[in-house]
Amino acid sequence: MRVYLDNAATTPLDKEVFDAMAPFMLEHYGNPSSIHSHGREVRAAIEKARKTVAGLLNTSPAEIFFTSGGTEADNAAIVCTCRTLGIKHAITTRMEHHAVLHTMEMLEKQFGVQVSYLRHDERGNLDLEHLEELLANQPQTLVSVMHANNEIGTLNDIQAIGEICQKYNAVFHSDTVQTMGHYKHDLQTLGAHFIVGSAHKFHGPKGVGFLYSDANYKIQPLIQGGAQERNMRGGTENVYGIIGLAKALEIAYRDMEDHTRHIQGLKDRMIYKLREQMDDVSFNGMSEFGDKSLYTVLNVSLPASDINEMLLFSLDIAKISASGGSACSSGANAGSHVLRALNVDPARGSVRFSFSKYNTEAEIDYAVETLAKLYNKVTA
Numbered sequence: 001m002r003v004y005l006d007n008a009a010t011t012p013l014d015k016e017v018f019d020a021m022a023p024f025m026l027e028h029y030g031n032p033s034s035i036h037s038h039g040r041e042v043r044a045a046i047e048k049a050r051k052t053v054a055g056l057l058n059t060s061p062a063e064i065f066f067t068s069g070g071t072e073a074d075n076a077a078i079v080c081t082c083r084t085l086g087i088k089h090a091i092t093t094r095m096e097h098h099a100v101l102h103t104m105e106m107l108e109k110q111f112g113v114q115v116s117y118l119r120h121d122e123r124g125n126l127d128l129e130h131l132e133e134l135l136a137n138q139p140q141t142l143v144s145v146m147h148a149n150n151e152i153g154t155l156n157d158i159q160a161i162g163e164i165c166q167k168y169n170a171v172f173h174s175d176t177v178q179t180m181g182h183y184k185h186d187l188q189t190l191g192a193h194f195i196v197g198s199a200h201k202f203h204g205p206k207g208v209g210f211l212y213s214d215a216n217y218k219i220q221p222l223i224q225g226g227a228q229e230r231n232m233r234g235g236t237e238n239v240y241g242i243i244g245l246a247k248a249l250e251i252a253y254r255d256m257e258d259h260t261r262h263i264q265g266l267k268d269r270m271i272y273k274l275r276e277q278m279d280d281v282s283f284n285g286m287s288e289f290g291d292k293s294l295y296t297v298l299n300v301s302l303p304a305s306d307i308n309e310m311l312l313f314s315l316d317i318a319k320i321s322a323s324g325g326s327a328c329s330s331g332a333n334a335g336s337h338v339l340r341a342l343n344v345d346p347a348r349g350s351v352r353f354s355f356s357k358y359n360t361e362a363e364i365d366y367a368v369e370t371l372a373k374l375y376n377k378v379t380a
Helices: 017-025 035-058 072-086 098-110 128-137 156-165 239-277 306-317 337-341 361-379
Strands: 063-066 087-091 113-115 142-144 171-173 194-198 207-214 297-302 349-354
Touching: 017 239, 035 063, 035 194, 035 239, 063 098, 063 113, 072 098, 072 142, 072 194, 072 207, 087 128, 128 156, 142 349, 207 337, 239 297, 239 306, 297 361, 306 349, 306 361
Parallel strands: 087 113, 087 142, 142 171, 171 194
Antiparallel strands: 063 207, 194 207, 297 349
């Protein structure tokens, strides 16, 4: 049995998505910027995809811009907002994806943007009173806070954060890569000025994503070189990627209720069986709490043991794909900046299991049994 439990990294391509993409790989090959019929039919397909995404998110197609993925979209939102609006203060968290953290570090070093980091507890829950304190002192600010953490699953209340940002006239960007296609986002009520998506996180193709950009905040493009995406992103569009993204998001919204129930059941099953078969097992962040964490992610904290150094390798040998790492830094393995931010005991091992609609109870049982055998073998 081969078991794939690393869906927070990427998900398998849905067959329905591939079928929607295939004609644009083989038959409809025109450049969408061309004015002849080959180009026009492809342009029409892109605009239909844009309309589909916008409709699902309850916004205008004019506010959806296709990108190469979530990282580019995050960079565009953060860098272009600071450049265009002259923002010199940004607020974020120590637990953001590197697409946000490294971008903030660059702005701080090269453009003199002051970056403040929100306080949080040992589970990764943010101190929103601290956010208000920071904004009260410097209201002309960009706030960048992810919807759900990709490592520990902790959900942030971006609705409340959006309301606070509105109160202080701050610009709000949220990295929604991990929740896009897994939760519904209503942009008429959310209060975010920028959110992002990456197709391969919800069973679409790799190398394509999108940026939602509030029309009230006009920003300059990150990538120069052409008039594509209404002058917002130079470069020929990834046509079949865009078609696949729209189809994948459409499927995700269509089947979300059933998939949520199925995946949450798998996660609950793993939590129960881990506690049943292993001693001294706990869970990092809020990942054990169903209503406060991303239902696709479970970050398991394991007792101090020699097996921890080679845990992911041992799981791979057993044909189980997972990810994670320790909180410490050693050799080439830099460890997890998220776990370090939470002050997780570096002696303990951590592994992230992340689930999709294609996983089964049998796979969960096999993964737990394998993990228990590895641990018990060392500590017996």
